[in-house]
Amino acid sequence: MKHLFGIADLTRQQITTLLDLGESFIELSRRSLRKTPTLRGKTIINLFFENSTRTRTSFEIAGKRLSADVINISAATSATQKGETLLDTAQTLAAMRPHVLVIRHSVAGCCHFLADYLPHTAIVNAGDGAHEHPTQLLTDLLTLRQQWPSVEGKILTMVGDIAHSRVARSHLIAAATLGYHIRLVAPKTLLPQQVERYGCEIFHDFDAAIPGSDAIYMLRIQSERLTDNCAFPSVREYHEAYGLNRARLARANPGCVVMHPGPINRGVEIATDVADGAQSRILDQVEHGVAIRMAVLTTMCGGQNYDR
Numbered sequence: 001m002k003h004l005f006g007i008a009d010l011t012r013q014q015i016t017t018l019l020d021l022g023e024s025f026i027e028l029s030r031r032s033l034r035k036t037p038t039l040r041g042k043t044i045i046n047l048f049f050e051n052s053t054r055t056r057t058s059f060e061i062a063g064k065r066l067s068a069d070v071i072n073i074s075a076a077t078s079a080t081q082k083g084e085t086l087l088d089t090a091q092t093l094a095a096m097r098p099h100v101l102v103i104r105h106s107v108a109g110c111c112h113f114l115a116d117y118l119p120h121t122a123i124v125n126a127g128d129g130a131h132e133h134p135t136q137l138l139t140d141l142l143t144l145r146q147q148w149p150s151v152e153g154k155i156l157t158m159v160g161d162i163a164h165s166r167v168a169r170s171h172l173i174a175a176a177t178l179g180y181h182i183r184l185v186a187p188k189t190l191l192p193q194q195v196e197r198y199g200c201e202i203f204h205d206f207d208a209a210i211p212g213s214d215a216i217y218m219l220r221i222q223s224e225r226l227t228d229n230c231a232f233p234s235v236r237e238y239h240e241a242y243g244l245n246r247a248r249l250a251r252a253n254p255g256c257v258v259m260h261p262g263p264i265n266r267g268v269e270i271a272t273d274v275a276d277g278a279q280s281r282i283l284d285q286v287e288h289g290v291a292i293r294m295a296v297l298t299t300m301c302g303g304q305n306y307d308r
């Protein structure tokens with residue numbers, strides 16, 4: 001693996017290998033000494049052009065727990081504020097010879113684009129527009145692995161702003177590779193066109209999609225990507241129609257888990273008692289995010305015993 005652009009580039013075997021490695025790093029992150037020398041001498045730059053708490057921090061902690069030198073650059077502090085293009089910024093950083101460049105940007109496909117110009121740097125996509133978010137997807141799979149030995153045949157019901165969600169897109173691709181079923185629940189205004197081609201079930205009525213669900217995955221309304229405010233009448237009505245509350249959750253399969261990539265908007269897509277309830281795996285996802293990013297960074301640097 002030279003780069004990680006999206007889940008679409010990974011085979012079932014590569015996904016399993018990353019999850020195995022990620023699982024071993026969960027244990028490391030619970031020790032009192034949370035550090036291994038695996039990436040000593042490696043340099044990782046996190047280049048984030050969109051706001052982020054968990055993904056950026058998680059990449060930073062992952063790199064530091066592996067003993068890499070980690071540098072963080074955000075849109076506010078980057079030279080793009082002075083008129084430099086994204087390509088010039090990326091080429092400038094690559095000339096400093098980092099081993100890995102982790103990029104988050106609002107433009108779909110920007111990692112593919114940059115990779116052609118940066119032959120010596122591994123690129124990891126930390127979310128590119130509404131395209132893909134592979135490390136979130138792997139994080140979710142690691143969380144589901146704590147639940148069941150395999151996701152094959154399970155029903156994952158994703159609810160909310162599917163149209164703008166790179167997380168949903170990565171799940172639609174992964175479901176085809178790994179054999180789980182996706183139910184998408186959203187008003188028509190928040191569904192991408194021709195989404196049926198992914199082979200998922202589509203619902204506009206949340207209540208109809210709940211029975212049989214093994215996991216309910218809530219998504220935030222991505223207001224920063226909505227071009228108008230006409231996707232739904234009001235937050236109150238959205239919550240009534242598409243919010244996950246206790247009564248709805250009670251109608252899913254016993255043991256159904258609740259997931260969310262964060263940031264959560266309490267009272268919009270999810271009720272507080274569900275977000276904090278026993279079936280919620282939202283904070284487990286955050287914990288597993290560090291472990292999976294450790295696995296990805298290790299792999300990008302050539303694995304545990306090999307120098308890139």
Ligand code: NCD
Nearest residue numbers: 054055127133220261262263
């Ligand atoms: C998601 C993202 O940025 O795509 N969050 C994340 O990375 N944890 C989803 C979101 O922003 O709503």
